[in-house]
Amino acid sequence: MPASLCGTWEMLSNINLEGYMIALGIGLSTRKIALKLKQRKVIEQVSDKYVIKTLSTFRNYVFSFRVDEEFDEFTKGLDETHCKSVVTWEGNRMVCIQKGEKKNRGWAHWIEDDKLHLELYCEGQTCKQVFKRVA
Numbered sequence: 001m002p003a004s005l006c007g008t009w010e011m012l013s014n015i016n017l018e019g020y021m022i023a024l025g026i027g028l029s030t031r032k033i034a035l036k037l038k039q040r041k042v043i044e045q046v047s048d049k050y051v052i053k054t055l056s057t058f059r060n061y062v063f064s065f066r067v068d069e070e071f072d073e074f075t076k077g078l079d080e081t082h083c084k085s086v087v088t089w090e091g092n093r094m095v096c097i098q099k100g101e102k103k104n105r106g107w108a109h110w111i112e113d114d115k116l117h118l119e120l121y122c123e124g125q126t127c128k129q130v131f132k133r134v135a
């Protein structure tokens with residue numbers, strides 16, 4: 001079993017969020033706000049169901065899923081599009097593929113050196129985030 005991703009995590013670094021947001025088609029004024037945010041992740045698991053909350057003072061994004069089960073994702077408050085998403089474990093990485101109007105879109109979470117790592121990718125752009133545990 002991979003190390004648990006569950007807990008509350010505070011953002012330490014956020015590389016190329018700008019490129020990722022441009023790839024998603026987010027407008028300039030929203031990008032400027034988003035770049036200043038310190039995001040928090042709250043990851044919870046109840047039996048085989050996960051909830052991932054991305055929290056900030058501007059907007060929150062909450063989404064829940066079962067591993068290995070495709071579901072309809074609506075990225076409310078982000079780029080507001082519909083995806084067919086599926087989350088799987090690839091070794092110690094929790095990997096999500098988001099099939100929709102954007103090509104090559106998804107993300108991966110893993111633990112390294114007690115930190116929560118996240119890569120968000122879309123159409124050739126990758127945003128790399130690292131979080132430290134706060135609870």
Ligand code: YOG
Nearest residue numbers: 026034052054056059060061077078079107
């Ligand atoms: O995480 O999908 O943990 O869903 C990344 C920024 C900014 C809104 C947040 C709000 C996406 C305007 C989602 C920031 C940029 C910018 C806090 C990360 C798009 C719009 C919500 C994400 C996965 C994996 C789980």
